Amino acid sequence: MTIKDAPAKKSESLLVPRQPIADGPSVRQPAEVADPGAGVVSRETPPPAFDAVEAPAAKKTGKGRSVIDTMDDSSPLGRELAREAKRREKLSGKELPKPTHTRIMTISNQKGGVGKTTTTVNIAAALATAGLQVLVIDIDPQGNASTALNIDHHADVDSIYDVLIDDVPLGDVVAPCPDVPNLICAPATIHLAGAEIELVSLVAREQRLRRAIDVYAKQREEKGEPRLDFVFIDCPPSLGLLTVNAFVAAKEVLIPIQCEYYALEGLSQLLKNIEMIQKHLNSDLTVSTILLTMYDGRTNLAAQVAAEVREHFPQQVLKAVVPRSVRISEAPSYQQTVMTYDPSSSGALSYQEAAAEIASRP
Ligand SMILES: Nc1ncnc2c1ncn2[C@@H]1O[C@H](COP(=O)(O)OP(=O)(O)OP(=O)(O)O)[C@@H](O)[C@H]1O
Numbered sequence: 001m002t003i004k005d006a007p008a009k010k011s012e013s014l015l016v017p018r019q020p021i022a023d024g025p026s027v028r029q030p031a032e033v034a035d036p037g038a039g040v041v042s043r044e045t046p047p048p049a050f051d052a053v054e055a056p057a058a059k060k061t062g063k064g065r066s067v068i069d070t071m072d073d074s075s076p077l078g079r080e081l082a083r084e085a086k087r088r089e090k091l092s093g094k095e096l097p098k099p100t101h102t103r104i105m106t107i108s109n110q111k112g113g114v115g116k117t118t119t120t121v122n123i124a125a126a127l128a129t130a131g132l133q134v135l136v137i138d139i140d141p142q143g144n145a146s147t148a149l150n151i152d153h154h155a156d157v158d159s160i161y162d163v164l165i166d167d168v169p170l171g172d173v174v175a176p177c178p179d180v181p182n183l184i185c186a187p188a189t190i191h192l193a194g195a196e197i198e199l200v201s202l203v204a205r206e207q208r209l210r211r212a213i214d215v216y217a218k219q220r221e222e223k224g225e226p227r228l229d230f231v232f233i234d235c236p237p238s239l240g241l242l243t244v245n246a247f248v249a250a251k252e253v254l255i256p257i258q259c260e261y262y263a264l265e266g267l268s269q270l271l272k273n274i275e276m277i278q279k280h281l282n283s284d285l286t287v288s289t290i291l292l293t294m295y296d297g298r299t300n301l302a303a304q305v306a307a308e309v310r311e312h313f314p315q316q317v318l319k320a321v322v323p324r325s326v327r328i329s330e331a332p333s334y335q336q337t338v339m340t341y342d343p344s345s346s347g348a349l350s351y352q353e354a355a356a357e358i359a360s361r362p
């Protein structure tokens with residue numbers, strides 16, 4: 001479904017300055033604990049229960065009961081552990097299907113700090129760990145994706161800047177992620193900060209990334225290297241020429257939305273821009289995926305924002321929800337994704353679920 005198909009009336013409500021989602025004390029006091037027991041479980045807040053992927057048959061005990069069925073769920077901690085164990089069981093041993101073509105996804109939201117980079121690197125790492133060939137392209141001058149994937153991106157390194165401005169082949173700048181097999185990354189350096197202005201005077205300024213990816217895909221084929229299954233482009237928090245290049249190169253847009261009060265403000269501007277790109281530069285582009293991030297299960301506000309986004313975009317929103325998680329926020333300071341930093345954390349589990357859902361969609 002393209003955004004053109006989205007019900008106009010519903011989208012309009014995103015345009016207006018938002019009123020509190022519901023009247024009631026919980027909205028005025030966002031920190032209110034919805035389930036007093038939930039807060040004591042761990043510092044990581046759980047996402048709501050969901051069935052992101054089909055479960056393989058549960059491991060049975062001697063009496064035909066699942067191990068999980070025997071877990072004590074009389075306390076909030078027990079219930080939470082049982083829920084997580086169930087989710088893990090659904091994912092374990094599940095093979096992710098390879099797409100029939102290289103899926104190029106742009107991760108974009110001009111709002112800053114909503115989890116674009118975190119989503120890019122963790123979904124990329126989850127898919128690569130599952131055996132798929134994945135390329136991450138960092139086109140944010142901040143270079144956060146390069147940092148999280150432990151890719152050199154100091155000023156002297158050849159980077160996506162050289163690809164966009166000096167026609168250096170993409171294959172010359174990609175580097176393997178040292179911690180995750182099958183994952184490569186084209187880093188961003190500080191030079192990219194000037195690229196928005198330098199691009200303006202260049203020929204085919206909006207198509208430069210797309211061409212570079214096409215050439216690189218052909219080169220890989222000629223060299224007998226495996227076809228890329230996924231390309232993720234991590235965008236800066238703006239709608240300038242770098243983001244336009246990403247929209248023109250991609251077929252799909254993945255929008256991370258933070259489960260906070262201001263999350264939907266600015267979304268209509270993003271959707272309008274995407275519509276412009278569809279009209280003039282890339283008619284294949286669709287908003288295929290929306291991921292709810294930083295979900296704080298202790299607040300009613302997070303649940304209300306999530307419900308509202310699902311109501312507006314029922315097809316696009318993934319069932320998987322990423323919780324606000326200490327482990328997720330710590331991982332980049334160790335130059336890691338949460339998939340390698342703490343694979344057993346609930347944050348890693350949620351990103352695995354999101355990756356499995358993305359892979360299972362056509
Ligand atoms: N689920 C989460 N739980 C806790 N912290 C998170 C979570 N997701 C992201 N963060 C933290 O929030 C901050 C912003 O995340 P991130 O850098 O991924 O956002 P962004 O949209 O890429 O930001 P920018 O717009 O600056 O590029 C980071 O410090 C990150 O570690």
Ligand SMILES: [Mg+2]
Binds near residue numbers: 117140
């Ligand atoms: Mg970022």
